[in-house]
Amino acid sequence: MSLTDPRGELLHAFDAHAAAFSAAAADRAELGGPLSQGEIAHLTDLAGAIAASLADWRRRLEPLGLARRIAFEEARAGALVLESVFDDVLTPGAWRVLGAALDLAQRPAQATA
Numbered sequence: 001m002s003l004t005d006p007r008g009e010l011l012h013a014f015d016a017h018a019a020a021f022s023a024a025a026a027d028r029a030e031l032g033g034p035l036s037q038g039e040i041a042h043l044t045d046l047a048g049a050i051a052a053s054l055a056d057w058r059r060r061l062e063p064l065g066l067a068r069r070i071a072f073e074e075a076r077a078g079a080l081v082l083e084s085v086f087d088d089v090l091t092p093g094a095w096r097v098l099g100a101a102l103d104l105a106q107r108p109a110q111a112t113a
Contacts, residue, residue: 007107014100021093040097047101054078054106078102 018040025032025039054074061072082099090098 007104010100010103010107014097014104017093017096017100021097024093039094043094043098044101047098047105050078050081050102051105054081075106078106 021040022033022036025036029035051074054077057077058072058074061068079099082095082102086095086098
């Protein structure tokens, strides 16, 4: 029997995208590698802010009965926000880091007993 750890997989994806972003930054500029760590932190903070906004939108939509056609799906909305807002703004590597950070922000760590 195989047990999967979805959060562990998300962490692995984030680490891989962050490492690729840092490597690309190091190739582009002498101090790109060290500077990229700060940008990764900023992208992670941005992902947290996006996740918080999505949760707020969900809470504001929940009471709507007549106006709402379907349930609000935060993961789908997050993907749409990334594609429509940040696809043109960020480099592809930074966009992947932001996406992986958003995936993590939308899947909080499970509490262990």
